[in-house]
Amino acid sequence: MKRILLGTLFTAVSINAMAQAPGGPDCGWGNMLFEGQRGTPAHFLASTTNGTSGNATFGMTSGTNGCSTNAALTYGGKSWFAMNGMMNELSEDMAKGQGEALTTYAVVLGVAPEDRAHFAAVTHQHFQDIFKTADITAEDVHNNTLAVLKSDARLAKYATPA
């Protein structure tokens, strides 16, 4: 999976569907930690009419943050791209060693249920290796996570998804 991503990243100009590869202009891939929240209701009473401005999205594109992905999907059609929108929650959960975003992260990485508690403990312990700086991006968080998993005997198998 990683290889595919890197491959597409370094492809110069592409005329096929991969043009919208991770990192592309329409793609939210690589959100920085503590990114400002999107979707601020700009209008008074926005909560009253429950308005949406901009294009009314209809799944798919937004599920991968605008990145079209042909990469292998790890979990029920959801890739770990989905974590891109949960960076703040993930950092908080990992710092504390538990939480919904951390569980979700384990699931999209393909960690089996019996290994999830261990995954939470290991990533908690290595929080500072995974979230190295305040302006780290989701992509680096993912790479750092894989590095941490590799060094753990029980979790190493999840570091190189097929």
Next chain:
Amino acid sequence: MLKRLAYLALCACAPLHAAPSMDESRLQALAADPYWIALGHYETGKLGGWRSYVDDDRFFLAQDGAHHPDRELAATLEALYAPASKGDQHAQCVYPARTRWLREQLQLSDLPSPDCAEYKRWFEDVSPHSAVLIFPAAYLNSPSSMFGHTLLRIDQADVQSNETALLSYAVNFGAYIEGNDNSILYAWKGLMGGYPGLFAFVPYQEKLSEYRSLENRDLWEYRLNLTPEETGRMVEHIWELKQIRFDYFFFDENCSYRLLELLQVARPSLDLTSHFPLTAIPTDTVKAVKKAGLVERVDYRPSRERELLARAEPLDKAEQQQVLAVAADTGKLQSPEFTALPKPRQALVQDAAYRLERYRATGQERDADQARRSFELLRAINRNPPPPLEIERPGLPEDGHESRTWQLGVGTREDRAFAEYGLRMAYHDLNDNAYGFPLGAQIEILQLKLRQYEGNDWQVQRLDLATIRSLTPRNDLLKPWSWQVSGGLERVPGKHDDEVLVSHVNGGAGGTWKLGDDMLGFALGTVRVEHHNDFAQFIAPAAGFNTGVLWRNGLGNLSVEAKGDYFTNGEVRRSLSLNQQWELSDSLGLRLSAKREFSQLATAQNEVMLELKWYNY
């Protein structure tokens, strides 16, 4: 030869690509089937016949399909037999729910099989298995949110066992705002139907941060007992509504109504929408869904603000000061004041400080300094993590009292007895039955009170267009403003000790403080403009105050208030009032009100009233 070929081609094609001929009565019967009516979002028109809530030609295959379910059905049937080569544009790909239903009803075994690649990919991405009704509850400081909103979450098969609701999609129906209308125009158009309504399909995670962080609303999740098949049927139909414009009116054709329609598509035996003749309020949606036996279980997600307050709650004054200090400057994590705290207390302070920082960052652009502070706090939390936050689940919002209220009162004003009859269209005041509502929030829309004095002497006592009060307590960490506005007609003291009906608009702002567990004290400065027949000016302005105490006690809510209005023309009007609610049952309350009014124009007047309130619908 050519002729023969053409003839052959005709023979070959005709049976392949023609819809089965159907006699008129069968077609009419099918077109009147509630399921077909639901798929087309038809309602019976005001002048008989049908009309569809869908306001978009692209949704209909027949020219006049919006008004003729039968013609739409015939056109759909024909389109289903179009050549499979149309691919994603084929009616079977555009209308999967219609296709399924007609196929089942008419046993269409000879349909062409277009490759609906786009639809299939989307459906797989969603992988519907079960559905959850989401209700973001009211937020105290934003009374307009009291009317709430409902959306649906579509879960994949293993969401519950894996706890991966964050990966689910949410189906949201809302007004679609184009261009850059200013706020006033926006509000007006939104209410009056100036914007079309559209379904959107967005990651649930996005909606969560929108409601829990940006708007600070608690979320209620009602897991529905829809089967995977029923959920799939609903999602098929949602695909048909992609980018399709509906009429949108705030009061009835809103999110609640649309979601109920979807549930009826999921489970045809349900009848939810016919109970919503006038206005659909989101809590009513929840009630209707619950009543229909659809709810399997209820989950609660507190807002970020509530989490912050809950985390800070056990901290004493000095520790709360530490929260502020550490949040402002993470260097203070090394200060002697902080390190002197026992480790478990440090963990709480750090966590509260982190939450406060993130709370303040909400809705702001990313700020490098703030990000660095948050990160430092996270590192500290990582070294000394706090225990998980336990937040007690508040009362279920749908079990709060009904919205429409009938009122019957008897009382005396000075030495005259009266009866008072009132109706309020919506929603809740400071003293009303409290279950499911936050203390200190009031929003009332359209209230009329008529009074009948002895001797069959009738008068309009008051007509409130809207009354909103938002009394949110301030504390060391959060310092929200309290505010109120109201406008309408009301009786005030006039010359000759008369009660004069005046029209008025007034508002105020100030602060509220927590005096005890269930007690709030508030003080607001107010302004008022009034048209009063006894005044020389047509419109008289006043400035004043409004202060009081609100106490939730064993009987119900008690409020004691003092008010003063100092008019520029010299009139000074003050009042003292007391209201105690006695909550008799879910739908009944008894209220004792006592008031003493002072005015330059009249002698002081006393009024006492006992009022029965019936929260009816």
